[in-house]
Amino acid sequence: MINSLIKKTFSKNLFVFVILLIAIVFSSCSGSNSKEDSLFQNEFEKEIQIDTLFFSVPQSSQLGSFFINDKNLYYVDQLFGIIEQFDENGNQIRRCLQVMNGPEELMSITEVIPYPSGFIVRSDWQFYFYDKDWNYQRKFMMDTDDGVPFDDLVNNPKPSYTAMYELQNYDQKTTYFDGQLLVKLDVEHPKFNAFSTRAYYKEASIFGFININTGKLKLIDLARPDSYDAYSFIPFHIFFDYHIGQREIFTTFESDPLIYKYDLNFELQDSFGETGKEMLTSYPQTDRIEAAFDNSLFSDSRNKDGFYKNIFVDKDFIFRTYRQGTKGESYSELKNPLRLQIYSQKQLVQDIALPNRFKILGKIGDTYFADGYFNEQEEKQGLFTIKME
Structure with missing residues (x-):
């Protein structure tokens, strides 16, 4: 747990799909043949245009x-x-x-x-x-020194001790926000951690600010949601993603179907969201610190479990991806089916299958760009683009 890009060759393959068909096409990319992929959960009249930018990267x-x-x-x-x-x-x-x-x-x-x-x-x-x-x-x-005596830090750890924290290594994300750097945090202290300490889930800060002049880390008083009370210890599903909007911050946690909306002071304003389709969420639970050194447990959490993954927020839509999980043998997260939920006004309006690499990066004009296109056999690499009209 615990290239050179040279001359760019650009080509387009334009596929225009009515929304009733897009899920079927994506399903073929991910290996899913579920008939439910073409069904609306709510009325959704948008047409989706899918385009691909290819880059020659020898x-x-x-x-x-x-x-x-x-x-x-x-x-x-x-x-x-x-x-x-x-x-x-x-x-x-x-x-x-x-x-x-x-x-x-x-x-x-x-x-x-x-x-x-x-x-x-x-x-x-x-x-x-x-x-x-x-x-x-x-x-x-980054400077985490907060003046706490070493003996206290080692023998009497507290969630307020900045020196215990490190930057989250999985799915890193740092954002310039309000004149500072907003970072995702984790704690891997022998006496305060996700494997053996219940207080970790209730009290450990998930965010911090780094002062861009001094490098000093300041903890933000925001822990994981109460939904983690449903488990004893699920250390391989503590991860989360976030998106900063104009006046709010949205978060999604791996084990939680809800999307949480905070104001810019990290005060909870709202929560909403629906469970993904046929997700496998019987997460293995452990209270052994030794499990941190078992790479197979972390691999299974990525390759076989269902979990919520990335979030992107636009003024009209909220996009959230999730892994469904798989019961078969899987030696790669890319074999774990990926789907996309689209929300409008807090209501789920679509849930579609995706290629197994897909992460919305942002929007230029009326076009969304998503990272993840790569054809291993032909060594083609690029971006997905999406238009909703």
Whole structure:
């Protein structure tokens, strides 16, 4: 638990589907043949247009991801340490950055965070600042020292001790928010953890702010929802995703069908949501700290269990993906069926099958962009685009 992108070749394959057919097509991508895929849960009159941007990446490590900023698309190759910029039509603009190339001594790229003055590149606990032209400015390391005596930290851990926390390693997400960096947190203290401490689920902070001037971490007083009381210990399903809207923050937790809406002060305002279709949620429960070192348990939680995954919020719709789970042998999360829920005005209006790599990144104009297209056999890589009309 505990590449180089070179000259871009862009081509389009335009598929226009009436919403009654889109689920059937996606079902064939994910290996599902359920007749329910073509049924509406509520009346939904939108037509969906699916398009694909293909990128020629002969030197890509295939260990990369895209992000969106100011109507531009960026590809980050985590292994080769390269960032490339493209316009919304897939035309290459420039290579922005390459690790170990410059005075900043950037060794790796965990994620890239756009902010008003440029970009922040996270490399584990270090954060590197660049201006809008990708000129290096400065860096800092996250500082969790809160002055708590070492003996107290080791022998009498409390959820208010900042020094106990670390950045969540699974599905990392850092966002520039209100002049600070909003980060997802975890605790892996021998006496305070998800494997053997019930207080972890009730009291451990899930968010923190990092001061962009000092690197100091400040905990946000927000823990996991009460739905975790239904389990004793489910340490492999503690993860969550979030999206910051104009005046609110939305979260979704792996084991919880509800979507939670908070105001910008992290006060709960509302919750809503429906259970996914035929999800397998009989999660193995454990109270043994030794389970943290059993890689097979974590693998099964990704490959076989059903869980809610990513959330993206637009002014008209909320999109949430989830894994259904599978009873058969599965050695990869990509074999675990993926579906998409679409909500409008807090009501579920559609639930459709997806290709097994699919994560909505953002919207440019009236087009949504989703990361995840990759054909291993033909070594084609790209983005899905979605229009709802």
